């Protein structure tokens with residue numbers, strides 16, 4: 530078996546055994562060891578994903594995979610088979626007092642970032658798709674309005690690897706940005722950019 534695949538399996542074993550964050554609610558959720566040059570980075574699993582044992586397994590996933598199917602003709606099974614799905618944090622952070630899911634804090638992001646760093650080092654992605662404001666901030670260092678980055682291709686150094694970055698909004702029901710304007714148009718533009726990117730084309734063909 531490919532040496533890099535062995536390394537990725539080791540990351541997944543370490544992830545599965547991780548209990549480093551006292552406030553996080555297990556189990557650890559991660560996707561399969563897809564050897565892809567396209568890396569999607571989400572925020573953190575929701576309350577349902579642990580039961581299914583895979584990221585984006587509930588309503589946010591339906592919306593996310595629906596975008597790729599309707600805009601690019603790539604269905605959910607194909608997407609999961611061709612794109613490596615990572616996240617800023619791999620455990621459910623619990624609910625925030627405001628109602629949505631709690632955002633991982635700085636220490637949790639740093640701890641879980643060691644896994645992300647290993648994954649990036651192994652996969653050497655040519656295209657990174659951060660999903661939602663927290664992932665966008667981690668990948669691009671961008672903290673302003675989503676309209677400042679969504680709908681563009683950026684070049685960034687992510688965990689030591691130079692890569693193209695095409696950001697997407699968070700597909701959760703809590704976020705309404707992508708349903709109004711300019712979100713709707715910028716999301717359409719971002720998906721079109723992904724569809725034309727050589728790493729995406731190579732991954733899904």
Ligand code: SF4
Pocket residue numbers: 544547548549550553557618619620637640641
């Ligand atoms: S969030 Fe990441 S670092 Fe924290 S316990 Fe879960 S897997 Fe470990």
